[in-house]
Every structure is written in C-alpha cells, then in structure tokens.
Amino acid sequence: MTLNLFYFLSFVAIFSALLVVFSRNPVYSVLYLIITFFAIAGHYILLNAQFLAAVHVIVYAGAIMVLFLYVIMLLNLNTETEPHKSSVLKIAATICAGLLMIVLVGSFKGADVLVQRSVEGAPVGLVKNLGIVLFKDFLFPFEMASVLLLAAMVGAVMLGKSEARTEPTNSKVP
C-alpha cells in the first residue's frame, strides 16, 4: 500500500515536472509546478514529516507560486511568447541533462550499504520533536533566517521601486 502510494506520487511528481519544462505557456508551467509541489508534500507525509509537509504547502504552493503567477500576470507573459530556439540546442540540453542523471545514478552505486535503517520509535518529524531541536540546537541560525528574510524584503522593495525614480530622468533627457 505504502509502496503503491510512493509510485503514484513519484509518477505525478516526475510527470508534472516534465510538463513544467515542456509546456509552452508559462502559466501552465506554474500550475504544473504546484502539482509537483503537492506530490512532494505527499512524499513528506509518507516520510513521517508532517510539519515539513504543512510548511512546504504553505510556503511553496501558497507564497512562492503565487509570487510567480503574479509576476507572470504583471509582465503579461500569459500568451505563448516563448522565443524559438534551434532544435540542435534543445537536443544538446536534453543530452546534457541525461548525462548528468547517469552520473548521479552511477554515483549511487553501493550507497545502500552506508545507510542504517532507523529504529522504530517516536517519529522525528512531528512538531514537538522538531520544535525542540529547532529552538535548542539551531536557535542562532533561526534568528539569522529572520534577518535574511528582512534583508530580502528590503532588497526586493528597493529593486522594485528604483525604476520609478529613474524613469522621469530618462524621459526628460530627449
């Protein structure tokens, strides 16, 4: 049962990830990426990481994908405006990615001997366990993450605003 669920979620994730790459319309790409993220959240639940599954759905499907969709709507890219690319480059890109996958899979040879099976105990991914670890061992990185988010917010606002100030000077020059 669990293995069938794993196969189903993997199929959904890989299929929609391929559709992200190969669909012509950027809006469809975003929607397929949301499906991929939900499939990965399902994998997290299979791995007993309920807290991370919830955070993943909230942060990725809720915040980041809305940001992508908003930018695509704002730039009016929702038509098929994809520039044409020569098929030689496409074939070369596919071959390169396939070779990378072969290298990755080849490096996994014999990796299973390194991994110990986990002892059956309290699941490590529950909110209580994870909160204790996060606020005891990783308190300083946690606080630094807040500083990082603040810096990113200030940077994004400044980058988005700066053009409005330089545009009048550009239009005055001619």
Add this chain to the structure above:
Amino acid sequence: MIPIDYYLWLSAVLFSIGVLGVLYRRNAIIIFMCIELMLNAVNLLMVAFSNYLNDAAGQVFVFFIMAVAAAEVAVGLAILIMMYRNTRTTDINVLNRLKW
C-alpha cells in the same frame, strides 16, 4: 518501509529535470521555477535521510532551505521585473550583457 534507493532515484530524476529546464528554456521565469525544482529534489532527499537516520537536523535544514528559497525568489523576481522594465523581455538571450 520504502528503501532509500527509491528516494535517491526520485531525487536524481527530479534534479535532472530541473537541470534540463535550465538548459532547455529561454524564459528567465521558467528558469527560476526549474531552480526551485532542483531545490525541492535536494529537500526531498534530506527529509528521506533524516527519516532513515532518525535525526531531526536534516528536517531543520530543509526548513532553513525553504526560508532561503523564499528570500531568493523574492529578490530574483524583483530583479527580473527591473530587467523587464529596461529591456521589455525576459528572454535570457537578450539579457547577455554580463557574458564575455
């Protein structure tokens, strides 16, 4: 319990699809989305190993990677909007001023 090999395979495939998207597409927004896909492949592998080794540190790292990814997307999309205002396109063949 699902063997760890299956998660290694799945993460390798997802990561390669992300690399394929970065190489294949010309639209900078879709390249960003493929970078998110690669980050998620690594996150999935970290959660799988965290679960198998019964160590919560891996899942805390995934939490931090999500925070960094959110910050990266906000700044990256702001840069992209600024470039679009200047050049009226998101095609990375046009945005090649830093190329040698």
